[in-house]
Amino acid sequence: MAIHERSLVEPERILRKERLVVEGIDVSGDWNLIILPRVINDYDLDFAKEIINSPDGKTINQCYQCSYCTASCPVHNYWDERYNPRHFIYLARLGMIDELQKRADVMWRCVSCHKCTHRCPKGVLVEEVLKVILRTMAKKGLIEEYPSKKFDKFFTEQVLEYGRIEDGELLFGWIEKQGYKVVKDPILKKPIPFIGETPEWLKELTMKPIKSMNIGFLMLNAKHMLFHPRTKNWNRFKQVLRKVMEEEGALAH
């Protein structure tokens, strides 16, 4: 059966099967197409409770949907109407996960200007609440992690390991993580810059400062690339820090 007004039905709601057998009866052919209804069948209250019960998400219950936050939100006003903090709060509070997922591509776009939080007449910590919603969704695998988050994690790992970052290693390690082939020296297993599949834009980006560096600084950088600098007494501190972060669940996100 053809759908005459296909534009009215979202593609994900159309089920079409080549062969369809319902209760032993072959209904392939004319009846093999099903349009799923738009009806909300239930609320996912476990999801909602996880947000409400988290220490930074409990102000979500104070929202009375006046939309002061959305009216103030620069992301909503200047970028995409689908970024609507007031609506995210409503959806999260009732656990309407499919509706939240429809907006997954815009949900990470908060610029943290905190206008929403400062203006909310009910004292909802809007920006915090939205972060909790995202965190909970990410934890449950309901939303793909925002690309910048992946870099944050990589960065944090390096800081945790050495107490500081090393530019070359951070850069080329990240490049390697993105799937480029990085050539390493056989002894120390450190990446050798600009050999292998370094993208053109990166070569250009890194060569500019390198060209203007004096030779002493360049040598220092090269030494750091080979022998990663470490914060004093870091090994002891690192263990404590890692433990605390693990306990607070800060490493997972």
Place this chain on the structure above:
Amino acid sequence: MAKKVLVAGGGPAGLGAARVLGRLGVPTLLVEKEDKLGGRPVLEGYHTLIPRKLKPSQVLGPYIKEVEDNPNVEVKLKTELEACEGEPGNFKVKLSNGETHEVAAVVVATGFQHFDARRKGELGYGLYPDVITNLELEQMFSREGKLYRPSNGQLPKRVAFVFCVGSRDRQLGVTNVHCCRYGCALSGLQGSEIREHYPDVDVFCYYMDVRTYGTWEYPFYWAPQEKYGVRYVRGRIAEITYSPADGRLRVKHEDTIVQRPAEVPMDLVVLVLGMEPSEGTKKVAKILGLAQDPDSQFLIPSEESGSNIISNRPGVFIAGACKGPIDIESSLSEGEAAAAEAASFIGAKVSV
């Protein structure tokens, strides 16, 4: 001969009026249709009264006791006003027990009745045992002291409040277009009570607007949400169905914020009933020739007077829910105000 005042109705407004008249030393005749004083809160077994969260016995008990004990007040139960003749200041009233009295003024406090939810067939009241009214929920609390599903006696996992049943509804005719005024606040209170005693029960309020006006905003709207976690969903319930597969009800509505239709499972559905003028109010209006709202049939105050207890007929004062939805504390104070007006109308000498 002492000038007497007739108070028609023994509910909050009538008790307020009779108590003040008795205290002022005015001979008073209190006529009540039912067999006890107190009106709807006492007769129907309300549990907690808004806005002060007191029991009906706490609020109305002292009034009933004083009215019954005061020698100036003559209480006639199971009695109604049948006819009234004469001029203001000199009415001759006939009661249903055959007595006639001469009274100088009348305080009408004949009250309201609850909307009959069976008139909204699509909501399934009377058809599904788990669809109850907010009055029945009050009685469940006050008489049985526990929350349960009438179909199986078990604790519901989810409770839905359906706002505006029999209010703001032109489908019922012009009689029910007004707002019931108490429903939003009472639902907030009942929802909070459920959440307080049964924290695992999820409570949903299906609303179009939340009209917890004035100082009721915090205790009956903010606190239920912030303190007790009652959920508010915007959308009027259009239909309630029953699913034999899981034995639960489905509330059909459009979530007007998400703009999607929804059929959400619920275990107990509470219909928030509107207020209508009682039979007694309609009857008294005819007997005394009082002006009524052409739509709702509630009594309306005199157009010339700014006060809403002065009726269109001199010597007749109207107080409480016979004039439209009102809360109990306001009903009491209107009764008291009407008593003062009646006392001054008959020129009673008040010793100070």
